[in-house]
Amino acid sequence: MAELSTVQPPESVFDGVVVPAAVETVARGRPLRPVWQNALGGLTYEISDVNARFFVKFAPSDSGLPLRQEAERLAWASEYTPVPRVVGTGEDESGFWMISEALPGRSAVDAIWRKNPEKAVKAIAYGLRQLHEALPVDGCPFDWGVEHRLAISPRDLSEADEIHRDIPIDVAWARATDPPPVDRLVVCHGDACSPNTLLDDDGEWSGHVDMAALGTADRWADLAVASWALNWNYGDGWEPLFFATYGIESDPGRIAYYRLLWDLGP
Incomplete structure (x- = not known):
């Protein structure tokens, strides 16, 4: 470099x-x-x-x-x-x-894919699974686990999603400091929101961008946020397709935990 x-x-x-x-x-x-x-x-x-x-x-x-x-x-x-x-x-x-x-492809929230959300959702889920399978945990020098994130969290919900915004911060922090057991440790993207997946002209996954938070963590740290972001970008109802394409059953407890941790930042 x-x-x-x-x-x-x-x-x-x-x-x-x-x-x-x-x-x-x-x-x-x-x-x-x-x-x-x-x-x-x-x-x-x-x-x-x-x-x-x-x-x-x-x-x-x-x-x-x-x-x-x-x-x-x-x-x-x-x-x-x-x-x-x-x-x-x-x-x-x-x-x-x-x-x-530059990588080939367009953001999954490009206008062409907003008009065809099924393709975009499948590509996002498939691409995230490929990322989790490809990046070696043992060789990763970066951490995005719960302890690391809690240590640098601003403990602020003022700009959180409405489902978290009114939770007293002491209550939210108590929940955040009681994480669920790790399901599977992978190297996470760290910001797996829809815009950070690229699709080629056929609607196939072609890569990922914006990876400043990449690091080892439970795969649900990515899955919870990636599935949540579908609602923001394509409307409600796409989470079942996302989880089916990734190849995993939805886990409401881990989803709730990692969405709260996301909103607590960073």
Whole structure:
């Protein structure tokens, strides 16, 4: 993974968003398209080349975004499963950036798949099963288990789903600190929400993105959130198909626990 250190041009504005000077430098005059801006100021751009496409993610220095953490996890996971291959990283006083090769496919929440949710749900479940089967637990240097997550939790439900928002925090914390036994330890995605699965033009799973939280945990840590996110993106009623495609029976107790842990953050 190359560390990029460059003399940067002034910032410019593109489609109403200020393009960081570091991103301009990485683009080197190639076509640049803004793709995403999150609530913490993180930016993602697509760079088009003659022979390839790349994405550059930029995390401002004061954002707290775990972009360096994501680069480390992608570099490890790319040996085993389809994820973006990191080709460069860099850092200066303005922030940290990561350049990765584009994977084939579109997000599972692209308009074409919102119109065909059955295909999307099957691909999400199949892809998550493939991820869990492919990534080696014994060789994984990253942790996303309950103890780790509780240790860094902000213990805040103010932005939680409505099913958790009114639970007194001491009650929620008591539940969170009494986890169910581990069903099966796997390397989890860590943010298995629908947008982070990619589908090819035939609706087949083609890879995963946004893996800053990847680490070993009970597979239900992923399954509970991935199935929950279907409701947000495609409407109610898709969870049975998800679990059937993954090949597992729904487990209401573990689902409830890991959804609460998710809302307690991070």
